Amino acid sequence: MNLLKLPTAYLLAIIASLFLGACASGDSPSGSPQEIAETQSQLLGEMPLPQGARILGQDSLIIGRGDNWVGRVQVAGLQGATDIYAFFQSEYPKAGWTTVAATKAKVSILVFTKGDRTVTVEVSDGPFSGPKSLMIITASPKNANVYTPPKK
Helix, strand or coil: CCCCHHHHHHHHHHHHHHHHHHHCCCCCCCCCHHHHHHHHHHHHCCCCCCCCCEECHHHCEEECCHHHCEEEEEEEECCCHHHHHHHHHHHHHHCCCEEEEEECCCEEEEEEEECCEEEEEEEEECCCCCCCEEEEEEEEECCCCCCCCCCC
């Protein structure tokens, strides 16, 4: 047995395990696809997500639940960014959301309103070793009082 090859094999094994570990999301919801969809629906209310999409809890902040939540949710998608963009353009109006703005680019942005709420959706390609696309959904009251500090 060549002792010089042994440390190299260990080094390659460690690198491989780190690479594979980086692919894991760590806190993705578990259960059947139906259970995951139900949980996400309870959290986000009438904001449909593309099929197979999963909320990335470690990168999200949800205050409240259902149709009154506010915050920022990061979602991993199984489809490419172009298909995800098309999903939001077609499905959100069906759920009662009005499109305010839509920009298709490397990082696409869609803005919707419904009642007294505003939602901004950012869609981009996922990382090389991760999901095909990433979405960031930010929800807030439409007419939130925003404090602007005085200029000095």
